[in-house]
Amino acid sequence: MSHLPPRNSPALSGLWQIRYAPAVVLWGVIALGPIVVLIYDLALSSFNATDLRIRVFSLRSTLLLLKSVMIAGSVSICAMVFAIALVRITREANFRFIRWLLWLSLALLLVPPYIHATAWITFVDKIVAGFGGVGLQFRGLSNVAGVIWIQIMAFFPLSLAFAIAAFRMTDQHQIDTARVFSPDWAVFRSIELPQILPAASIGAALVFILSITDFSVASLMLVEVYALEAFVEYSVASNSLSSFIIALPLLVIGVVIILIIIAPIKKLSISTIFSQPRPARLQRPRLSTLYILGLLACVFCALQFMVPIIMLTLDAFPAADILLIVGNNTEVIFNSVASATIAAAVSVLLALGLLPMLKTWRTLTLILIPLAVPASLIGIGMIRLWTLPGLDLVYNTAVMPVLAPIARLSSVAILALYIQSRRYDTMLTDVARQFRGNGPAVWFCVLLPLWLPGFAIGFFAVFGLALSELTTNLLVSAPGQQMLTVKTFSLLHYGASQQVAILCLLVLAMSMLSMGVVFFAAATMKKLSWS
Amino acid sequence: MARYSRGIWQAVWLTALVMWSFLLSSCDKDNNELIVYTSVDQHYSEPLFKAFEAATGINIRVVYDIEAAKTTGLANRLIAEAANPQADVFWSGETMQMHRLLQKNVLAPYRPPNLPANAHVFAGDYWIEFGGRARVLIVNTARLGNAVAPDSILDLASQTWPGNQIAIAYPMFGTTATHAAALTDIWGDAQALDYFSRLKQRGVRYVAGNSSVRDLVVSGQVLFGITDTDDACIAVARGHPVSVIFPDQQPNGLGAFVIPNGVALIAGGKNRQNAKTFINYLTGSEVMGLLAKAGWFYVDGQTVIANSTCGLPKMLKVMPHNISDAPETLAEFQRDLRALVVQ
Numbered sequence: 001m002s003h004l005p006p007r008n009s010p011a012l013s014g015l016w017q018i019r020y021a022p023a024v025v026l027w028g029v030i031a032l033g034p035i036v037v038l039i040y041d042l043a044l045s046s047f048n049a050t051d052l053r054i055r056v057f058s059l060r061s062t063l064l065l066l067k068s069v070m071i072a073g074s075v076s077i078c079a080m081v082f083a084i085a086l087v088r089i090t091r092e093a094n095f096r097f098i099r100w101l102l103w104l105s106l107a108l109l110l111v112p113p114y115i116h117a118t119a120w121i122t123f124v125d126k127i128v129a130g131f132g133g134v135g136l137q138f139r140g141l142s143n144v145a146g147v148i149w150i151q152i153m154a155f156f157p158l159s160l161a162f163a164i165a166a167f168r169m170t171d172q173h174q175i176d177t178a179r180v181f182s183p184d185w186a187v188f189r190s191i192e193l194p195q196i197l198p199a200a201s202i203g204a205a206l207v208f209i210l211s212i213t214d215f216s217v218a219s220l221m222l223v224e225v226y227a228l229e230a231f232v233e234y235s236v237a238s239n240s241l242s243s244f245i246i247a248l249p250l251l252v253i254g255v256v257i258i259l260i261i262i263a264p265i266k267k268l269s270i271s272t273i274f275s276q277p278r279p280a281r282l283q284r285p286r287l288s289t290l291y292i293l294g295l296l297a298c299v300f301c302a303l304q305f306m307v308p309i310i311m312l313t314l315d316a317f318p319a320a321d322i323l324l325i326v327g328n329n330t331e332v333i334f335n336s337v338a339s340a341t342i343a344a345a346v347s348v349l350l351a352l353g354l355l356p357m358l359k360t361w362r363t364l365t366l367i368l369i370p371l372a373v374p375a376s377l378i379g380i381g382m383i384r385l386w387t388l389p390g391l392d393l394v395y396n397t398a399v400m401p402v403l404a405p406i407a408r409l410s411s412v413a414i415l416a417l418y419i420q421s422r423r424y425d426t427m428l429t430d431v432a433r434q435f436r437g438n439g440p441a442v443w444f445c446v447l448l449p450l451w452l453p454g455f456a457i458g459f460f461a462v463f464g465l466a467l468s469e470l471t472t473n474l475l476v477s478a479p480g481q482q483m484l485t486v487k488t489f490s491l492l493h494y495g496a497s498q499q500v501a502i503l504c505l506l507v508l509a510m511s512m513l514s515m516g517v518v519f520f521a522a523a524t525m526k527k528l529s530w531s
Numbered sequence: 532m533a534r535y536s537r538g539i540w541q542a543v544w545l546t547a548l549v550m551w552s553f554l555l556s557s558c559d560k561d562n563n564e565l566i567v568y569t570s571v572d573q574h575y576s577e578p579l580f581k582a583f584e585a586a587t588g589i590n591i592r593v594v595y596d597i598e599a600a601k602t603t604g605l606a607n608r609l610i611a612e613a614a615n616p617q618a619d620v621f622w623s624g625e626t627m628q629m630h631r632l633l634q635k636n637v638l639a640p641y642r643p644p645n646l647p648a649n650a651h652v653f654a655g656d657y658w659i660e661f662g663g664r665a666r667v668l669i670v671n672t673a674r675l676g677n678a679v680a681p682d683s684i685l686d687l688a689s690q691t692w693p694g695n696q697i698a699i700a701y702p703m704f705g706t707t708a709t710h711a712a713a714l715t716d717i718w719g720d721a722q723a724l725d726y727f728s729r730l731k732q733r734g735v736r737y738v739a740g741n742s743s744v745r746d747l748v749v750s751g752q753v754l755f756g757i758t759d760t761d762d763a764c765i766a767v768a769r770g771h772p773v774s775v776i777f778p779d780q781q782p783n784g785l786g787a788f789v790i791p792n793g794v795a796l797i798a799g800g801k802n803r804q805n806a807k808t809f810i811n812y813l814t815g816s817e818v819m820g821l822l823a824k825a826g827w828f829y830v831d832g833q834t835v836i837a838n839s840t841c842g843l844p845k846m847l848k849v850m851p852h853n854i855s856d857a858p859e860t861l862a863e864f865q866r867d868l869r870a871l872v873v874q
Contacts, residue, residue, distance in 0.1 A: 387611070480566075
C-alpha cells in the first residue's frame with residue numbers, strides 16, 4: 001500500500017515535530033513517575049541484601065506468593081474456559097436468551113470485585129442458614145476456594161469480552177467444513193483454538209494481573225494474599241523503599257506477562273467485536289462435551305449476573321431508606337463521579353497525544369507497564385513523587401484522587417485507541433491530507449470518526465475502572481475527598497448492612513451505565529457504518 | 532455527520548461541565564474549616580462530625596483509616612507531613628501512637644478548659660485520653676459446646692485448645708499493638724516477646740484486624756479470639772452464636788486491658804482555633820454518652836457505661852499499666868515483634 005506524501009501546511013510545519021512533547025511529558029510524569037521515583041530511591045539506597053533476602057525470600061513470603069500465583073492462575077484459566085464455552089454455544093445454538101445473557105454479563109465488566117464478594121458471601125450464608133447450618137458461613141466453608149470462585153465471577157466479563165473478540169477472528173466456514181469430518185472436540189483443538197488463542201491469551205493474562213494484584217476479595221474472605229503485603233508494609237513502616245522491595249515479585253510477574261502478550265495485542269482489533277457479520281450456519285449444533293460445557297457456562301453466567309443484583313437489592317430495602325442514604329452520601333458520590341470523569345477525559349487525551357509514538361513493541365510495552373504495577377505501589381510512588389519539592393502543591397489536594405486513576409488506568413485508554421487505530425485504511429487519511437494537509441480538518445472529519453470506537457471504549461473503561469479503584473484511593477485520599485469505593489470497603493469491615501448494599505448498588509449501577517453507553521455507541525456507529 | 536458532530540460536542544461540553552464543577556468545589560477554600568485524621572471507625576465517628584458541623588458551622592474534612600492499617604498508617608502519614616502539616620486534629624482509637632507522634636514533634640499541647648473528670652491529659656497536655664474500649668475474648672458457643680470457655684489471654688498460649696483454632700490481629704497496629712505494649716510494661720520485653728513467639732509456634736492465626744478476628748469466630752473457622760468490645764458486641768447484637776468474656780478477671784488475674792481514645796492538636800495546623808473547639812466538644816460528657824450509646828465506648832475506668840446487651844458484667848477488673856515513657860524501647864520491641872510475626 002503506498003502512502004502519498006502529505007501536503008504540509010506552512011503554519012503547522014514548525015510545530016509538527018514537537019506535537020508529541022506535552023503528552024509524553026505529562027504521561028511520563030503522571031504514570032511512570034511513581035515507579036521511576038521508587039526505582040531511583042532503590043538505586044540510591046544502601047539497602048542490605050540480607051534484609052532483602054529475609055523480607056522477600058522468607059518462607060512465609062514465598063509461600064504467600066506461590067499461593068497468590070496459584071489463585072490468580074486458577075481464576076484466569078477458569079474464567080477464560082467458561083467464557084470460551086459460553087461464546088461458543090452462543091454461536092452454535094440459536095437461542096436468543098443466551099445472547100442476552102452474554103450482554104447482561106458484559107454489563108458488569110467494570111463492577112469492582114469486592115461487590116461480587118459482598119453479594120456472594122450474603123447469598124451463600126443465606127442458603128447455608130436456610131439448610132440449618134447454624135454457625136456456618138461462606139467464609140467458614142472454604143477460604144481459598146471462595147476467593148477463587150468470587151474472583152472468577154468478578155473477572156468473567158473481562159474474559160468474555162476477549163472471548164468474543166477471539167471468536168470474531170475465526171473463520172466459521174473452516175470450522176463448519178471441519179465438523180463434517182471430525183467430532184467437535186477435535187475441530188475445537190485443531191481449528192478453533194489456534195485462531196482464538198491470541199485474543200484469549202490477552203484476556204487470560206489481564207485477568208491474571210488483575211487477580212494477583214487484588215486484595216479486596218481476599219481481605220473480605222479472610223485469606224492472606226501477597227498483594228496486601230506491600231500495602232501493610234507501608235502502613236506499618238512508612239518506608240516506600242521496603243514496600244517497593246516487597247512488591248517487586250508482583251511487578252516482575254506483571255511485566256513478564258505484558259511482554260508475553262505484546263505480540264497478540266498487535267493482532268487484536270476492537271472493531272471486529274462489533275462490526276463483523278455473523279456467518280450463516282452450515283450445520284446444526286451437536287450434543288457434545290463442549291456443548292454441555294457451554295450449557296454449564298450459561299448457568300454460570302446467569303448466576304454471575306443475578307446474584308449481585310438480587311442480593312444487593314434485597315439488602316437495600318426498605319426502599320424508603322434508599323433516598324436517605326443516597327442523600328447522605330451525595331458528596332462522596334460527586335467526588336467519585338467527577339474524579340472518574342476527569343481521569344477518563346485526561347486519559348483519552350493522553351492516548352490521542354501518545355498514539356503516533358506507538359510504533360514499536362518497546363514503546364507499547366512501556367505504555368502498558370503501569371497496568372502491571374500493583375495498585376499499592378502506584379499509590380506509594382505517588383505519595384513519594386508528589387511530596388518532592390516543587391511538586392508538593394498537588395499533594396493532599398483534590399487533584400490526587402484524579403491523578404491516581406490516570407496513573408494506573410490511562411494505559412487502558414491508550415491500548416483501546418491503539419487497537420482501533422490499526423483497523424482503518426491509512427489511504428483514507430493520505431487522500432484527505434492531499435487536499436487539507438495536516439490541518440485540524442483531517443482530524444475532525446476523518447480521523448476522529450474512525451477512531452471514535454476506541455475513544456468511547458477507552459473513556460468509559462477508564463471511567464468505570466476509576467470509579468471502582470480502591471487501593472490507590474486508600475493511600476492518596478485527600479481530607480474530605482473520600483471516594484465511594486473507599487467508604488464502601490471501610491463499611492464492609494464493620495459489617496455488611498443496608499448502607500453498604502445501597503452504596504454497592506450505586507457503584508454497580510454506574511458501572512453498568514458506563515457499559516450501556518459503550519454498547520449504545522457501538523450499535524449507533526455500526527448502524528452508521530463507521531466501524 | 533452533523534448529528535455525529537453535535538453528539539461529540541455535547542459529550543465534550545458535559546465533560547467540561549463536570550470538570551468545572553469539580554474544580555469549583557475543590558478550590559473553594561472554606562476559611563471556617565477543620566481537618567481531622569481519625570482511626571475511629573467511620574460508622575461511629577461520622578455522625579459525630581456531622582453533629583459538630585451542624586452545631587458550630589465549622590466544615591470538617593476527614594481522613595479515615597482502614598482495617599488493614601489501623602492507626603499506624605495515619606500516624607505515619609502525620610509524621611511524613613510534619614514539615615508541612617495538613618491535619619489540625621488527630622483522634623485515635625488507641626493511644627500508643629501518641630507517644631511516637633510526641634517524639635517526632637507532631638503534636639502541640641492543649642488542655643480543654645472544662646475537662647470532665649473522666650478525661651485525662653498526658654505528657655504535659657500533649658494529648659487527652661477519654662472513654663475506653665476493653666480487650667475481650669470472643670468465643671463461638673456453637674463450637675464450644677459444653678467445654679469450659681477460655682477466660683484469660685494466657686489461654687491463647689496454652690495447650691488446651693489447638694493453636695489454629697485461635698485468632699488474634701497482627702500486633703503491629705491498632706489496639707493489639709497497644710495491648711502488646713502494655714504487656715511489656717507488666718511482664719517485661721522478654722516475656723512479652725516470648726508470649727507472642729509461643730502464639731506463632733502454636734499456629735495461632737494472625738489476621739488483618741480485630742473485625743477479622745470477630746468474623747473468623749462468627750463464621751466458625753476458629754473457636755475463639757481476642758478483639759475489642761465494639762467488634763465483639765456487634766456480633767452478639769446481630770444474634771451470632773458467640774459469647775464475649777472479659778479476660779483475667781480472677782482475683783489473681785491480670786485484669787482486662789482497657790484502651791482509651793486519644794485526641795491531640797497537631798503542631799502547625801492551619802485551623803488552630805477550630806481544632807480547639809473540636810477537642811473541647813469531643814472530650815465533653817455529651818459526646819462520651821453518645822459514643823457509649825453507639826457502642827464505640829464500652830467502659831469508663833472500671834465501670835461499664837455502654838447500654839449494650841453484650842452479656843458482660845457491669846464492673847471489670849482493669850489491667851494496671853503504664854505504657855513506657857521510653858519510645859525508643861517500645862520501638863525496638865515493636866521491631867522485634869514484627870520480625871517475629873511476619874517472617
